[in-house]
Amino acid sequence: MIRARSLTKRFGEHDVLDRIDVDVPAGGFLLVTGRNGSGKSTLLRLLAGLSAPTGGELELGVERAAIGFVGHEPLVYRELTALENLELYGRLYRVPERRERIGMLLERFGLWEARHQRVATYSQGMRQRLALSRALLHDPELLLLDEPFAGLDREGADLLDEELSELARSRTLVVSSHQPERVAALATVRLELT
Amino acid sequence: MTGYVQDVAALARKDFLLELRTRETVPAMLLFVVSALVVFHFALPATAGESERVAKGLLWVAVLFTALLGLTRAFVAEREQGIFDGLVLAPCDRSAIWLAKALSVAAFLVLAELVAVPAFALFFTGVDAVTIAALALANLGIAAVGCLLSAIAAASRTRELLLPLLFLPLAIPIIVGGVGASVADDPGRYLAFLGLYDGIFAIISWASFEYVVTE
Numbered sequence: 001m002i003r004a005r006s007l008t009k010r011f012g013e014h015d016v017l018d019r020i021d022v023d024v025p026a027g028g029f030l031l032v033t034g035r036n037g038s039g040k041s042t043l044l045r046l047l048a049g050l051s052a053p054t055g056g057e058l059e060l061g062v063e064r065a066a067i068g069f070v071g072h073e074p075l076v077y078r079e080l081t082a083l084e085n086l087e088l089y090g091r092l093y094r095v096p097e098r099r100e101r102i103g104m105l106l107e108r109f110g111l112w113e114a115r116h117q118r119v120a121t122y123s124q125g126m127r128q129r130l131a132l133s134r135a136l137l138h139d140p141e142l143l144l145l146d147e148p149f150a151g152l153d154r155e156g157a158d159l160l161d162e163e164l165s166e167l168a169r170s171r172t173l174v175v176s177s178h179q180p181e182r183v184a185a186l187a188t189v190r191l192e193l194t
Numbered sequence: 195m196t197g198y199v200q201d202v203a204a205l206a207r208k209d210f211l212l213e214l215r216t217r218e219t220v221p222a223m224l225l226f227v228v229s230a231l232v233v234f235h236f237a238l239p240a241t242a243g244e245s246e247r248v249a250k251g252l253l254w255v256a257v258l259f260t261a262l263l264g265l266t267r268a269f270v271a272e273r274e275q276g277i278f279d280g281l282v283l284a285p286c287d288r289s290a291i292w293l294a295k296a297l298s299v300a301a302f303l304v305l306a307e308l309v310a311v312p313a314f315a316l317f318f319t320g321v322d323a324v325t326i327a328a329l330a331l332a333n334l335g336i337a338a339v340g341c342l343l344s345a346i347a348a349a350s351r352t353r354e355l356l357l358p359l360l361f362l363p364l365a366i367p368i369i370v371g372g373v374g375a376s377v378a379d380d381p382g383r384y385l386a387f388l389g390l391y392d393g394i395f396a397i398i399s400w401a402s403f404e405y406v407v408t409e
Contacts, residue, residue, distance in 0.1 A: 050279055050408070065285035075280030077208065077271055079215045084208075091204040092284035094197070118215075134280070 001026040001142065001172045002047065006056035009042050016042045019056065022191050026061060026141075029168050029186050032176040034193030040176035041072065043193070044146045047174060060142065062172075065093065068140030070148055074131035078120040082111050082130050085119065086137060093138035105133040110159070124151035132163065143167060145175045149182060157182070201286040205294030212271060213302070219267045223306040227260040228313050235317040249318040250325065250376040254369050256310060257303075257329065258336070258362075264302050265340040266357055268295055269348040278348075282407050292341055292403035300337035307333075324385070328375035331388035332368045335395055339364050342399035345406045367391050 002024040009017040017039040024030045032040050045051040046058060048069045060067075069075075076085040083102065090098035106112045109129040119127060128151050135143060148164075149157050161182060167173060168186045175183055213219055234252045272278045281291050307329055311321050340361055347357040371391060375384035 048279075048283060050282060052408070063285070064283065067283065069279070069283055071276070071279060073276030073279070075277055075283075076275075077212060077277060078275055079212050079271070080208070084211065088204055088208050089280070089284065092201055092281075092286045094285075 001028065001061040002030070002174070003059040004056065005058075007043075007046065007053055007058055008055035009039065009046060009051065010054040017046070017053075017193070020191070020193075022189065024172060024174065024189050026172055028172055028188045029183075030172075030174040030189045030191060031180055031183060031187035032174065032191045032193065033178075033180045034176075038193035040193055041146050043191075044069070044071070044144045044174060044176055047142075048144050062141045065138065066141040068135035068138065068143040070128075070131045070135045070143075070145045072146060072150070074119070074127045074134070076119050076127070076130055076134060079118055081116050081118055082106060082122075082133075083115040085130070086133060089134055089137055095138050101137060101139075102133075105136060109133050123153075125153045125156040128152050129156060129159070132160070136167075140171065142172045142174070145173065147176055147178060149177060149179050198287055198290055201290040202294045202297070205281075205291060206297045209294060209298035210301070213298070218270075219264055220302050220305050222267070223260050223264050223302060224309050226263050227256050227306050227310040230256040230259065231310065231313050231317050246319065247373070247377045249314075251373050252318065253310070253314045253321070253325075254332075254372045254376070256314075257307065257332070257372075258365055258369060260306050260310070261299075261303055261333075261336045261340060262358060262361060264299055264306070265336075265344045265361065266354065268299055268341055268344040273348040273353075278407055288404040288407055289400045291407065292345065292399060295344075296337040296341040296399075299341055300333045303333045303336065304330075322376075324381045325372075325376040327385060328372045328381070328388060331385060331392060332372045335368050335388060335392040336365065338392060338399050339395040342395075342403060342406065345403065349406075364395075 002022065004020055004022045007017060007020040008015065032043060034040050046053055048067055049064055086102045090102055095101050106115050109132060111126060111129055111133065114126065119130065148160055152160060164183055164186060177183060282288060315321055343360045344357055347353040347360065350356050368391065371384045371388040375381040378384055
């Protein structure tokens with residue numbers, strides 16, 4: 001699914017990623033760890049196609065439409081409701097049976113009751129859950145989660161633990177985390193960035 | 195093609211909805227254009243309105259700077275909330291993002307002109323059908339090139355400085371064509387010039403937007 005050889009990303013004179021090699025088979029779970037500034041987010045952005053590598057090779061066994069991405073921002077409009085945001089992404093991703101899928105995800109992540117509220121009124125944890133709903137809306141084959149536990153309360157983190165266990169059974173996951181112990185048991189491949 | 199149109203419609207609808215909710219751009223544009231015309235009215239000698247070229251030139255200056263105000267706001271939500279990533283990740287053609295934004299900016303500009311033209315007639319002189327046609331063509335060109343430049347500027351820390359510096363030089367042909375169409379005896383060639391400008395910059399912007407929104 002993912003094959004990287006000597007993957008390098010340079011910003012100016014600074015090598016953020018320096019010759020990274022990694023292989024993740026389809027259905028695998030890559031756990032990316034490392035200190036702040038070690039390039040975890042940069043790696044996930046490269047995998048998502050949001051950034052181009054400076055050097056090396058990167059092969060993904062999926063198309064852009066089959067990638068789900070959760071970054072540091074929830075990537076939703078604060079002045080729209082959760083329902084309106086997911087409707088927009090659902091249209092752009094051509095999600096079949098869009099309304100049913102959106103309803104199911106909002107229920108699953110405990111946002112159904114708040115679906116008509118503007119995202120600006122959401123707590124950090126609710127926004128993160130909405131970000132996960134958005135990323136899963138098109139049922140991606142490859143899911144990239146950059147610090148998914150950041151900002152989640154205990155209840156949200158526990159919910160995410162359950163979700164990750166479930167998701168790891170059905171798709172390829174790449175997770176970067178400051179709390180690797182939460183998902184270490186699920187990981188089939190580990191990459192520590194220095 | 196149908197999918198592309200649906201993407202543009204969904205993205206444009208989102209822009210209109212955001213403006214209805216926040217009311218940050220259109221009211222500011224309306225207030226700005228009326229204020230600019232009032233300032234011109236009091237700043238210039240009373241005889242300024244008697245010269246058609248001077249008067250129509252003022253209208254075009256007011257419209258251009260009002261458009262700049264709208265363009266400055268065009269990608270604020272995407273920039274401040276990091277949503278460019280979400281839109282770029284979607285499997286739709288990335289030029290749909292530009293086209294939807296250009297349509298919404300053009301619509302906001304039309305709303306501003308619906309107020310600006312009567313205000314201009316009140317303070318200076320009436321506006322004929324040719325000038326209206328020139329404004330319509332100019333709106334398309336402003337929106338096309340302006341949204342591309344606004345997206346470029348959005349990636350910069352000095353975006354508020356960068357956008358006028360990029361946009362105003364490229365808007366000079368719009369002023370030349372617009373004022374020319376408004377005052378010339380033979381406005382046809384100026385209207386054709388504006389149409390050509392729209393076509394060229396629409397194609398350039400459409401084709402290059404993808405490279406603007408990816409790192």
